[in-house]
Amino acid sequence: MKISARNQLKGKVVEVVKGATTAHVRIDIGGSIVTASITNQAVDELGLEVGKDAYAVVKASDVMVAVD
Amino acid sequence: MKISARNQLKGKVVEVVKGATTAHVRIDIGGSIVTASITNQAVDELGLEVGKDAYAVVKASDVMVAVD
Amino acid sequence: MKISARNQLKGKVVEVVKGATTAHVRIDIGGSIVTASITNQAVDELGLEVGKDAYAVVKASDVMVAVD
Amino acid sequence: MKISARNQLKGKVVEVVKGATTAHVRIDIGGSIVTASITNQAVDELGLEVGKDAYAVVKASDVMVAVD
Amino acid sequence: MKISARNQLKGKVVEVVKGATTAHVRIDIGGSIVTASITNQAVDELGLEVGKDAYAVVKASDVMVAVD
Amino acid sequence: MKISARNQLKGKVVEVVKGATTAHVRIDIGGSIVTASITNQAVDELGLEVGKDAYAVVKASDVMVAVD
Known part of the structure; x- marks a missing residue:
């Protein structure tokens, strides 16, 4: 699948931390850590666990920009 | 300001590309390029231009995870 | 790619309607029409055009529920 | 109320599954199942339960498009 | 319609400013101005114009918190 | 930090209510109450507690408009 x-x-x-229905998954992107909040169900379906290769996927309209 | x-x-x-009301800003994060779709007005207020230091800011609930 | x-x-x-930087793409999902607002660039990369098979992809945290 | x-x-x-603060609600849209992640409080206020008519509501800017 | x-x-x-496909609508909420980026089509369907009563609607998972 | x-x-x-991984924080904005769903971790890092000054921060593309 190719996505927009x-x-x-x-x-x-x-890191993978499961809550009651929502999990927090941390992905190391060349030294920067990105945190994703996804369903526990998605964690299971994708077989996410520490050490696994994965992509952090974000729609452009969900990215903000900040300056110091 | 410190944000959640x-x-x-x-x-x-x-890169900064302005459209009619919406601009696309690209930020190089240690080699990965992140694209943000923000208002032209925000581009002007933050003085965003090529070469400027900036942060790509994303809420954890807006990050998805994918695997090959 | 498998996504969360x-x-x-x-x-x-x-339907595919391009604006200055943002396009609106409509997908017929078994009779219901879903509208996506994505970048013109994504439209080009995915080769989106009328008649093409496609998926509307939405994170669960972006879905609201309403009742009459 | 009419919404944009x-x-x-x-x-x-x-299906309605409540977590600690967040619930997952599944709605059958003409055969496709849409999952919404909303607050437990919203579930209670709207009286959501299996069998009830409901709408899945999504802003166009939160819809992505994918192709095989 | 009642929404979650x-x-x-x-x-x-x-204020209502239309772009090529996307409009910016500003709503005064008891002195605070809230800006919404919605489709031109939604502006037309809701008949949005200066002076009209309207609600700014935001899902809780799209609200961040900041402190000075 | 200045954000777009x-x-x-x-x-x-x-109000601050923590769940398993996700917290709900309510902020009074000149009489209107805004609810934010953020991570427990963010609540701790920002030291959010009842009575503290705070901002509700929302990207324009996450605001919808409704009329009666």
């Missing part, structure tokens, strides 16, 4: 989301950043899963 | 968004990735602006 | 987004609805593109 | 969201898909609730 | 979005802030439209 | 998000509404925290 402009941001598909390749990295490696470094 | 889990993802605040530091980088440098590499 | 809970909603991946299969259908057929019925 | 382009996508208001009519269906029937087929 | 936790934030439905009543106010008055103070 | 068009909506930065100043108010005071009136």
Whole structure:
């Protein structure tokens, strides 16, 4: 599947924390850590676990820009 | 200002393209390019231009995860 | 690629309207029309055009529920 | 109330699962299942339960497009 | 229609600016101005114009919190 | 830090409810209550508690408009 989301950043899963229905997954993208909040169900379906290769995917309209 | 968004990735602006009301800003985050779709007005207020240091900011609930 | 987004609805593109930087793409999902607002660039990369098979993909945290 | 969201898909609730603060509600839209992640509080206020008519509402800017 | 979005802030439209496909609508909520980026089509369907009563509607998962 | 998000509404925290991984924070913005769904971790990092000054921050593309 090829998706329209402009941001598909390749990295490696470094943490998976499951809550009651929502999990937090952290992916190391060349040294920067990206946190995703996804369903527990998605974690299971994708077989996400520490060390696995994964992409952080973000739609361009969900990215903000900040300056110091 | 300190914000709750889990993802605040530091980088440098590499492209700014303005449309009628919406602009696309690309930020280089340690080699990965992140594209943000923000208002032209925000581009002007933050003084965004090529070469400027900037953060790509994304709420954790807006990040998806994909695997090959 | 397999993605965490809970909603991946299969259908057929019925309209593509490009703006200055943002396009609106309509997909017929078994009779319901879903409208996506994505970048012109994504439209080109995915080769979206009327009649093409496509999925409308939505993260569960972006779906609201309403009742009459 | 009439809302600007382009996508208001009519269906029937087929599952409601409450977590600690966040619930997952599934709606059958003419055979496709749409999953919404909303607050437990919203579930209570709208009286959402299996069999009830409901709409899945999604802003166009939150819809991505994918192709095989 | 009753919607699950936790934030439905009543106010008055103070500005409508249309772009190629996307419009920016500003609503005065008891002195605070809220800006919405919606489709031109939604502006037309809702008959949005300066002076009209309107709600700014935001899903709780799209609200971030910041402190000075 | 200065951020591109068009909506930065100043108010005071009136409630903080933590779930398993996700918290709900309510902010009083001049009489209107805005609910934010953020990570427990963000609540801790920002030191959010009842009575504290805070901003509700929302990207313009995440605001919908409704009329009666």
